[in-house]
Amino acid sequence: MTEPRHFNAHCHLELSHLRGAIPPGMPFVEWLSHIVTLKRNRPPEESRAAAADAIRELAASGTGGVLDIDAMGTGNAALRDARFPAISFTEIIDFDPALGAWAVDRTIERQSAYGELPETLRLGVSPHAPYTTTPRLLRAAASKAAEYQQWLCIHVSETPEETEMFVAGTGALHDYLRDVGVLPPGWKPPEMRPVAYLNAMGALGPRTLLAHLNDIDDSDLRILGEKRVSAVVCPGTHVYFDRGEFPLRRLLDAGIPTYLGTDSLASNESLDMAREIDLAAALSPGLPRETIEDRAAWERAADFGFET
Numbered sequence: 443m444t445e446p447r448h449f450n451a452h453c454h455l456e457l458s459h460l461r462g463a464i465p466p467g468m469p470f471v472e473w474l475s476h477i478v479t480l481k482r483n484r485p486p487e488e489s490r491a492a493a494a495d496a497i498r499e500l501a502a503s504g505t506g507g508v509l510d511i512d513a514m515g516t517g518n519a520a521l522r523d524a525r526f527p528a529i530s531f532t533e534i535i536d537f538d539p540a541l542g543a544w545a546v547d548r549t550i551e552r553q554s555a556y557g558e559l560p561e562t563l564r565l566g567v568s569p570h571a572p573y574t575t576t577p578r579l580l581r582a583a584a585s586k587a588a589e590y591q592q593w594l595c596i597h598v599s600e601t602p603e604e605t606e607m608f609v610a611g612t613g614a615l616h617d618y619l620r621d622v623g624v625l626p627p628g629w630k631p632p633e634m635r636p637v638a639y640l641n642a643m644g645a646l647g648p649r650t651l652l653a654h655l656n657d658i659d660d661s662d663l664r665i666l667g668e669k670r671v672s673a674v675v676c677p678g679t680h681v682y683f684d685r686g687e688f689p690l691r692r693l694l695d696a697g698i699p700t701y702l703g704t705d706s707l708a709s710n711e712s713l714d715m716a717r718e719i720d721l722a723a724a725l726s727p728g729l730p731r732e733t734i735e736d737r738a739a740w741e742r743a744a745d746f747g748f749e750t
């Protein structure tokens with residue numbers, strides 16, 4: 443491995459076999475439905491092999507460590523095999539309002555089944571997003587993460603449709619989840635913005651990392667600051683979905699420790715952090731390039747307990 447230069451704070455190695463599978467520019471909800479089908483229909487061996495290639499790509503492009511979301515176990519397996527420095531966040535998605543604590547317990551069991559991990563690999567917990575989890579699940583995940591001293595990573599405020607679902611109970615994301623039959627019958631919106639909702643569930647704290655945060659307002663920034671959470675933004679994915687304002691500058695101005703990540707190859711064409719820095723610079727007029735480079739520097743990994 444070349445001398446590490448970069449730290450990638452958000453990836454889904456297990457989706458590396460879906461590189462180029464979905465053309466860019468599609469609305470997020472449509473992309474989501476494609477991902478669900480593709481994940482179901484492709485064999486796990488394909489995912490594991492592509493994740494191993496992706497780790498080699500990370501190392502070759504100067505990334506020294508990664509925060510990776512893992513739902514299928516294949517990303518975790520590839521990280522174990524490669525002994526690549528990482529936190530592997532076990533992802534939890536469960537829509538049943540009664541089974542939240544059970545889903546979290548099952549996740550912890552899955553983690554114990556990994557047995558002894560190489561010293562390069564630690565575990566975290568990732569309740570996927572406010573719209574794919576339940577209040578009980580979020581509360582249980584936050585309490586288990588604290589008990590096991592693990593980081594918590596949650597995707598939040600990625601799109602205006604997510605905000606609309608949580609504030610008003612309407613919109614494309616809400617309708618998609620209802621139409622595919624996963625939204626519990628009688629589901630009611632909490633009538634709160636997603637960040638405020640996560641806060642009400644006790645999920646925000648100094649060991650919480652929130653991914654995306656594209657659709658945020660000043661009330662969200664205030665909560666993030668008060669709870670001392672960290673944030674990760676993903677320039678390549680931002681461009682892929684042709685999203686609006688890139689939130690990096692607002693987050694940094696509000697004093698939120700913010701990092702850069704590639705997200706997965708299902709919504710990005712490369713895992714090269716140098717490209718992410720270029721994209722972030724292009725998306726953040728007025729923000730000094732050195733500031734952006736610093737947020738993606740390998741030294742930043744020390745904030746997550748990596749030895750840099």
Ligand SMILES: [Zn+2]
Binds near residue numbers: 453705706
């Ligand atoms: Zn993600």
